[in-house]
Amino acid sequence: MATFMVAMDNLIVTNALPVIRVDLGTGLEGLEWTVNAYTLTFAVLLLTGAALGDRFGRRKIFAAGLVIFTAASALAALSPDIDTLIAARAVQGLGGAIITPLSLTLLADAVPPKRRGAAFGIWGAMSGLGVALGPVIGGAVVDSASWQWIFWINVPIGLILLPLVAAVRESRGGAGRLDPVGVVLATAGLFGVVFGLVRGGSQGWTSGPVLLGLIGGGVLVIAFVAWQARARYPMLPLPLFRSRGFSVSNAVGFVMAFGMFGAVFLGAQFLQTVQGYSPLEAGVRTLPWTAAPPLSRPSPVRSLTASACGGCWPSRSPSRPRASHRSPR
Helix, strand or coil, X not given: CHHHHHHHHHHCCHHHHHHHHHHHCCXXXXXXXXHHHHHHHHHHHHHHHHHHHHHHCHHHHHHHHHHHHHHHHHHHHCCCCHHHHHHHHHHHHHHHHHHHHHHHHHHHHHCCHHHHHHHHHHHHHHHHHHHHHHHHHHHHHHHHCCCCHHHHCHHHHHHHHHHHHCCCCCCEECCCCCCHHHHHHHHHHHHHHHHHHHHHHHHCCCCHHHHHHHXXXXXXXXXXXXXXXXXXXXXXXXXXXXXXXXHHHHHHHHHHHHHHHHHHHHHXXXXXXXXXXXXXXXXXXXXXXXXXXXHHCCCCCHHHHHHHHCCCCCEECCCCCCCCCCCCC
């Protein structure tokens, strides 16, 4: 449910953008940042959210992410102007960056290895369903109520989920240590790259801030990869990419998301502003496209999960102490 909620928020706002533009009196740039503020913090802090969970406890950090996401949703619903809405969306992205990776690692620890294929398949289906239904749910809510309710609907879901988190077993991953150098390099590098991509259209691809973000961020990302190859407690274990299935699935997911999230922003406004459809009608017309990935995906890929993912998220619960790799003093 948490995964569905976070995935849905990636696209639920798209069909509400024309209404938000009129209600809050903003322009195209304000609408861009309503979407990009969420995407920026989500993309930049995804690795950091997973690393914090491994270090301080996945259940504890996951619960903190739920609180952040729920509170930010309420703030977005109460926003009196576009600047407040953008700030709330950025905080939402922070919560989503914590929830998404930790929901999967908590699942990996709770489910026996032989059943992880089915469990990961359900997790992926819920994520795909959230993306697919986001525009439709957003359009239906805007048509029947107001744009504020696309954020209010997250609040009861978050409040219901918080008590349920207590039933989840606490776990930690890897060595249970934080990689501070990796956190800084990943955060700064991804911020620079994503910021350059977000601002390139409005400021020009050759402008100073955009070039600085793209080039500087790219250098830091390369430095992050180099550091991960030699770090004692890496945030992103590079040997995972030796699995062809793991590498290909990540590449395909990246390219698909790159196209989808870029085009749906303009598509929703074209359908409403130019074609004259209502938010719900626009959402229904995007459904064949957004629903295609979860409908066409194979059933849980057990072979990939067993061979590549079975040991991708090493877990340690309090009841199963992990042997130390340190030499005796």
